[in-house]
Amino acid sequence: GENVEQHPSTLSVQEGDSAVIKCTYSDSASNYFPWYKQELGKRPQLIIDIRSNVGEKKDQRIAVTLNKTAKHFSLHITETQPEDSAVYFCAASRVGGTSYGKLTFGQGTILTVHP
Amino acid sequence: DTAVSQTPKYLVTQMGNDKSIKCEQNLGHDTMYWYKQDSKKFLKIMFSYNNKELIINETVPNRFSPKSPDKAHLNLHINSLELGDSAVYFCASRAPLAGGQETQYFGPGTRLLVL
Numbered sequence: 001g002e003n004v005e006q007h008p009s010t011l012s013v014q015e016g017d018s019a020v021i022k023c024t025y026s027d028s029a030s031n032y033f034p035w036y037k038q039e040l041g042k043r044p045q046l047i048i049d050i051r052s053n054v055g056e057k058k059d060q061r062i063a064v065t066l067n068k069t070a071k072h073f074s075l076h077i078t079e080t081q082p083e084d085s086a087v088y089f090c091a092a093s094r095v096g097g098t099s100y101g102k103l104t105f106g107q108g109t110i111l112t113v114h115p
Numbered sequence: 116d117t118a119v120s121q122t123p124k125y126l127v128t129q130m131g132n133d134k135s136i137k138c139e140q141n142l143g144h145d146t147m148y149w150y151k152q153d154s155k156k157f158l159k160i161m162f163s164y165n166n167k168e169l170i171i172n173e174t175v176p177n178r179f180s181p182k183s184p185d186k187a188h189l190n191l192h193i194n195s196l197e198l199g200d201s202a203v204y205f206c207a208s209r210a211p212l213a214g215g216q217e218t219q220y221f222g223p224g225t226r227l228l229v230l
Contacts, residue, residue, distance in 0.1 A: 032217050034217070034218070034219075038156075042223075043205065043221040043222060043223050043224055044158065044205070044221050045221070046218050046219070046220075049217065049218070087156055089158060093217070095217060100146065100163055100165060100170045100171055101146060101148075101163070101209050101217060101219065102160055102163065102171055103160060103219060104160075105157070105158040105159070107155075107156075107157055108156045108157065108158075
């Protein structure tokens with residue numbers, strides 16, 4: 001089955017700096033890679049996702065890059081703000097077939113943005 | 116206008132008891148999931164139903180039994196609760212499998228504490 005490794009487990013930055021979180025996956029058939037943000041005591045919420053036919057996707061201060069050959073993808077947050085502090089999860093799944101949208105999550109990264 | 120709701124929000128119970136958690140979505144989605152988030156924040160899929168049919172059944176003790184009375188509801192019944200069952204249980208739903216929409220929407224979570 002799929003295995004997703006996420007690093008670092010904790011990340012501390014100053015407000016205004018950039019933050020990068022990296023994930024690797026094992027199943028070359030995985031083709032959908034979402035990132036979820038989970039604030040303390042809240043539900044995970046999708047912040048950005050990318051499919052394997054795209055190398056990069058950007059949404060304001062957030063971007064995701066995908067390297068299919070190396071089987072890794074990264075989340076980039078620029079101009080970080082204290083409200084970006086949360087746990088971030090990467091995930092991988094295979095769209096279509098009998099995967100039924102099963103998401104395999106990374107271990108999570110606790111991001112702390114200091115004012 | 117809650118999209119995915121769960122009840123109860125908190126559940127404190129004794130070892131050996133039987134308890135149920137309920138999930139409802141009003142998004143018109145066909146597929147629903149149960150995830151378990153342990154004390155280290157790791158998110159792992161347990162079950163998935165598509166249109167009332169079980170489609171994903173991960174390696175979960177058979178004390179856990181999901182039930183989907185209709186495609187808008189997915190309940191989780193747990194028999195003979197153990198200390199290790201203490202976790203946050205999230206329900207999620209997703210648009211029809213053939214629709215090309217991959218986003219999973221999570222419920223607010225049920226925090227289960229077994230004493």
